[in-house]
Amino acid sequence: xxxxSEGEKHFIRGGIxxxxxxxxxxxxxxxxxxxxxxxxxxxxxxxxxRLGGTEIITSxxxxxxxxxxxxxxxxxxxxxxxCSPTAEPMFEGRGSEELSAELSVALQRCLLGGKSGAGxxxxxxxxxxxxxxxxxxxxxxxxxxxxxxxxxxxxAAAIKVALSDTGxxxxxxxxSAASDEEPEVDVSDEEFLQFDxxxxxxxxxxxxxxxxxxxxxxxxxxxxxxxxxxVSVNRHGQICGLTKRGGAGLDPSVxxxxxxxxxxxxxxxxxxxxxxxxxxxxxxxx
Amino acid sequence: MEYVNPLTGFRVDGRRxxxxxxxxxxxxxxxxxxxxxxxxxGNTRVIAAVYGPREIQNRGQQVNSNEALVRCEYRMAEFSxxxxxxxxxxxxRSTEISLVIRQTMExxxxxxxxxxxxxxxxxQVLQAxxxxxxxxxNAATLALADAGIPMRDIVTSCSAGYLCSTPLLDLNYIEDSxxxxxxxxxxxxxxxxxxxxxMDAKLPMDTFENVMELAIEGCKAIxxxxxxxxxxxxKRLECQRG
Amino acid sequence: MKGxxxxxNQTQRVRLxxxxxxxxxxxxxxxxxxxxxxxxxxxxxxxxxxxxxxxxVDQDGEVVATLCGVVERVNKLVYVRTLQARYKPExxxxxxxxVIEIAPKRWRLEINFSQDAVLMLSSMNLxxxxxxxxTAVDELNMRGIFVENDVICAEVRGFQHDGxxxxxxxxEKYGKLERGQLLTVPPYLVKRKKxxxxxxxxxxxxxxxxxxxxxxxxxxxVVGEKTKTTGDQQKSSTEAENFTPLETRKHICRLxxxxxxxxxxxxxxxxxxxxxxAEASASSNVEINDMLxxxxxxxxxEREAKRRADLLRKKNGAR
Numbered sequence: 115x116x117x118x119s120e121g122e123k124h125f126i127r128g129g130i131x132x133x134x135x136x137x138x139x140x141x142x143x144x145x146x147x148x149x150x151x152x153x154x155x156x157x158x159x160x161x162x163x164r165l166g167g168t169e170i171i172t173s174x175x176x177x178x179x180x181x182x183x184x185x186x187x188x189x190x191x192x193x194x195x196x197c198s199p200t201a202e203p204m205f206e207g208r209g210s211e212e213l214s215a216e217l218s219v220a221l222q223r224c225l226l227g228g229k230s231g232a233g234x235x236x237x238x239x240x241x242x243x244x245x246x247x248x249x250x251x252x253x254x255x256x257x258x259x260x261x262x263x264x265x266x267x268x269x270a271a272a273i274k275v276a277l278s279d280t281g282x283x284x285x286x287x288x289x290s291a292a293s294d295e296e297p298e299v300d301v302s303d304e305e306f307l308q309f310d311x312x313x314x315x316x317x318x319x320x321x322x323x324x325x326x327x328x329x330x331x332x333x334x335x336x337x338x339x340x341x342x343x344x345v346s347v348n349r350h351g352q353i354c355g356l357t358k359r360g361g362a363g364l365d366p367s368v369x370x371x372x373x374x375x376x377x378x379x380x381x382x383x384x385x386x387x388x389x390x391x392x393x394x395x396x397x398x399x400x
Numbered sequence: 401m402e403y404v405n406p407l408t409g410f411r412v413d414g415r416r417x418x419x420x421x422x423x424x425x426x427x428x429x430x431x432x433x434x435x436x437x438x439x440x441x442g443n444t445r446v447i448a449a450v451y452g453p454r455e456i457q458n459r460g461q462q463v464n465s466n467e468a469l470v471r472c473e474y475r476m477a478e479f480s481x482x483x484x485x486x487x488x489x490x491x492x493r494s495t496e497i498s499l500v501i502r503q504t505m506e507x508x509x510x511x512x513x514x515x516x517x518x519x520x521x522x523x524q525v526l527q528a529x530x531x532x533x534x535x536x537x538n539a540a541t542l543a544l545a546d547a548g549i550p551m552r553d554i555v556t557s558c559s560a561g562y563l564c565s566t567p568l569l570d571l572n573y574i575e576d577s578x579x580x581x582x583x584x585x586x587x588x589x590x591x592x593x594x595x596x597x598x599m600d601a602k603l604p605m606d607t608f609e610n611v612m613e614l615a616i617e618g619c620k621a622i623x624x625x626x627x628x629x630x631x632x633x634x635k636r637l638e639c640q641r642g
Numbered sequence: 643m644k645g646x647x648x649x650x651n652q653t654q655r656v657r658l659x660x661x662x663x664x665x666x667x668x669x670x671x672x673x674x675x676x677x678x679x680x681x682x683x684x685x686x687x688x689x690x691x692x693x694x695x696x697x698x699v700d701q702d703g704e705v706v707a708t709l710c711g712v713v714e715r716v717n718k719l720v721y722v723r724t725l726q727a728r729y730k731p732e733x734x735x736x737x738x739x740x741v742i743e744i745a746p747k748r749w750r751l752e753i754n755f756s757q758d759a760v761l762m763l764s765s766m767n768l769x770x771x772x773x774x775x776x777t778a779v780d781e782l783n784m785r786g787i788f789v790e791n792d793v794i795c796a797e798v799r800g801f802q803h804d805g806x807x808x809x810x811x812x813x814e815k816y817g818k819l820e821r822g823q824l825l826t827v828p829p830y831l832v833k834r835k836k837x838x839x840x841x842x843x844x845x846x847x848x849x850x851x852x853x854x855x856x857x858x859x860x861x862x863x864v865v866g867e868k869t870k871t872t873g874d875q876q877k878s879s880t881e882a883e884n885f886t887p888l889e890t891r892k893h894i895c896r897l898x899x900x901x902x903x904x905x906x907x908x909x910x911x912x913x914x915x916x917x918x919x920a921e922a923s924a925s926s927n928v929e930i931n932d933m934l935x936x937x938x939x940x941x942x943x944e945r946e947a948k949r950r951a952d953l954l955r956k957k958n959g960a961r
Binding site: 154157171196203261262 | 430431433436448451477478520524529
Binding site: 117118119120121122124125126127128129131132134135136137138139140143146148 | 648649740741789790791792793818819820821822823824860884885886888891892895896898899902929930931933934935
């Protein structure tokens, strides 16, 4: 996306080698993070996250639906990402389809667990209303308003914040329904159940440039990468998902090293995100 | 459903029939764009970003080389409406609104001053609660002014309808989907000329005149607000420049 | 402010507002009074034959603004000086641009203007330095001089009759820029001065303020080495030793961050101000990365308010 001359690329590579990047950051330092909740009042939960020049708005909407036949005791979650042309002129029309699809799939893999639903960040069985008949369908939508690199990490952080802001309405089921009829449900407008986001992981993308890895790459630095590994780590230090994108092959020992670096960085990032969420909620409560 | 309370005269959201929703406009919200703006009319929120004037990317699209090419794309976020839309872009309504915004802004931009270039206007709807078309045009005007693109006049747009025998200004989503007529007007405010006029459903002629007059009043009020926002912004930039 | 979205805490917000208020009160009142937006009527004396300049149009006998900006009057000329807008080239401007395309006998450069600018092969010094006619071999070797995405500094030569903008880079000081970073700021923050090339000896850094808003901060290159052919750069084995030295890199990053903060605040960029901001950050031990943080942002605003207040006091005292 970003065109750079050989001289500028050389400068960026040198900076990463010497641990001073173009904006003065160290290799394992994030840009300024700012978080806001409740930006979309008509959604069940929403957030706006800014990571340097990248800006994401996510919303979580809950609708009643029917659980799938294979998993009658679980609700459904789907994640979609859209890149707005306001961020980049090349996202207009269908220009962003490839990128949006790639980001959506990567997020689904990290947050939704395996095909059986095991290991999902969100406890799908908590979304069930009436087993086999009625469940909550969660639609998580991410919109990229401004793009300056590291979209995946910012999207994952925005989803985590939006989920912490989400309230699922309480549902009263009329018990007198016959077993093969559609039960009547009464969606409460008053009572909400807050989501438990303690098991939602964050994603840390490590970009390898030369011999070193950096985190939170700007789009200029991303154009320099030889390969990138995105690791999804939860609060307990467990790895919830792993993606490797980018051409150059990596030695397995290098990958193990990158994973341990990601784990270490993720703890810091998660505590930073938690404090930002708390601050945002405090401000929203004012 | 009582859209206008017969006793108090208030509408469903507590407004009077000729009262507009709360307006909010802000420029410079997308750093990368040449000009950008956020515009809110009540719960309808729209971001517009302008890229240009810049070199024409696709020679094939250029019709007249003595004028700038104006392009526009309208997109709704999936979470912008009450029920989640699955295909927010490329559908017929988006294409039509993109065309409408482009034609409205083209009427005002002095394209002959920027030959052999293109101006891209991207409008992204974050929240839709009726009057999205108007909010998009107002946001686009702010964004174009922020980008320093010369225009003949400030273009503003507002909608009005007719329910329970009362002309209503600036319909929200509930009033819009009530099945009554919906008149959207866009005007060049200083020159007092209408550049956009759309209506659906049916209205008797004299009622139509009243409703259109009301919409034009709304447009003028929005223009005053937009002018204030731009003037404030210009003064602030000039003072800080030093 | 564009570019930096910072979360300021309560005290920082108050301090920032105070500083900005002070800047507003220090600004000459005439400037604010002359601010106009699109479709505002500009008051003119109808008897004088006023020349309607840039940003104005004649509508029903009145002079109406087509842009947002400040009205300037010079003798009989009335025009609107824009703030936030694309670059408006003038002959002789020194600009920094990026090569987009190589076309027969010319390069196309992006310079933040409504069209791409053209640099003819004949307006460029040949690598061997001899002044001679460009041959067909030279045309084929254009890639040896500049490739796509190269950053070049050049001078505006003028508009051709077909409306395209031509540049020239004949002097020794123009040419390819390497070993540094390119920043983009709004063009109105760069004032036209006598000197746009600044060699900061204390840092060993070149600072070039392009009139088009492209600012280059890079390692110092001795004048005359800029038009070396790219063939020399192919030695990748020596690349690791060839990186910019750490001290110079720190200075480059500090200056670049100073430019970022100043442009986010909307202050006119002068070399003195940039150096002052960078020095202030170094002397108060602000980490290079923290220069883009909230605290330094507020401090820079306060420092600038104080500086302008002092300047005004000196001017008033001198009368």
